[in-house]
Amino acid sequence: MSYKTLLVHIDDSRRSDTRIALSLELAQRWDAHLIGLYVVCQDLFRPIFRQDKTLSFGQLEAHADERREKAQNAFLAAAERAGRSAEWRAPPGPALDVAMLHARHADLLVLGQQDPNDPASFVTPHFVGDLVLGAGRPALVVPYAGEVRTLGDNVLLAWDGSREAARAAADALPLLQRARHVGVDIVRHRVHHDSRQSPDAPEGIDVAAWLDAHGVRASFSTTPHHIGVGTGATLLNRASDLHADLLVMGAYGHTRARERVFGGVTRTMLESMTVPVLMSH
Structure with missing residues (x-):
């Protein structure tokens, strides 16, 4: 028995790179295909969008596009360095609904604990809990603090x-x-x-x-x-x-x-x- 398709949640938070590195290591263990699912908060009233109140809606959208492109390039570059089969997904739609749909077609989800000190780690209220409850798939949840030196020893x-x-x-x-x-x-x-x-x-x-x-x-x-x-x-x-x-x-x-x-x-x-x-x- 093994996991053949892994899905890692990617966002703009400080901990996203840790989840990517861990998911690539797990993909290496089982020769699994890795899906990078980019899902972020879409609420323009959240703190991450209010760092500069002078920005227009169009400028906020442009910044969001830049963050998404930066995350995509980082993910694909990490997968290439690791020599792993990987694909990037950033579908439109309500965050939880999108995540739920894509999660149901993976063997294991790699998610992150919300960091109260990092606004970029917020997606929707109870995002991880709702995904665990509704996806029908096991979820590996990574803490927002501390190093993950080993996993599963x-x-x-x-x-x-x-x-x-x-x-x-x-x-x-x-x-x-x-x-x-x-x-x-x-x-x-x-x-x-x-x-x-x-x-x-x-x-x-x-x-x-x-x-x-x-x-x-x-x-x-x-x-x-x-x-x-x-x-x-x-x-x-x-x-x-x-x-x-x-x-x-x-x-x-x-x-x-x-x-x-x-x-x-x-x-x-x-x-x-x-x-x-x-x-x-």
Whole structure:
């Protein structure tokens, strides 16, 4: 199993080059075709467009064309240096709708966490979360801070037995099969008994057998959930303790509206991630 078509989101943000470099390295691993999808904010009232209030609408459009051409040249030049098959796409239309359409024809998406200190990283409200929820494809989300020296050498898989966790584990198989170490972590909220499973059976034994059938030898751990510390923060702390360079998790186990209002693991990750996170819904 491998990813044969990758799609990287390109914009005018400072972190776009990091995503491109990472996506080219991943394309090299699987001899994959890389699509560079240029999608940026189209709201002229956003801060990136208000840096000079004296510019006319025509001048703003001209500047947008210059930024797009600069991004295109940088992407194609990087792909040529890497010797990778790549194509550039900058289709018109509403940003999220365009991204959703093109994302559905890729095996893996490479996206970026929004940087609150970089207006150019804003596309639409909840852009990454909506894309993860609606595209039907796994998304590798890259933090806006820190270097990505390695990816997939030491992987932490968050497991809770849910549909979303199972989907994420399956979508991450190409990475898990190449990893030097895979750890499966279960955040325990309370003691419960599953009548379908022996009380003496260790948690996660079923996913362990499934992973082993796919050539992935994993270690298992159970992390207690502490009052006042969310599951997302617990997982990030665990990833830091284990020096993981990739966290794999299911996204939006609760309804999107509930996660936005009350918080949730997905929301915590999108706001506070410290390592790249592969998410699936």
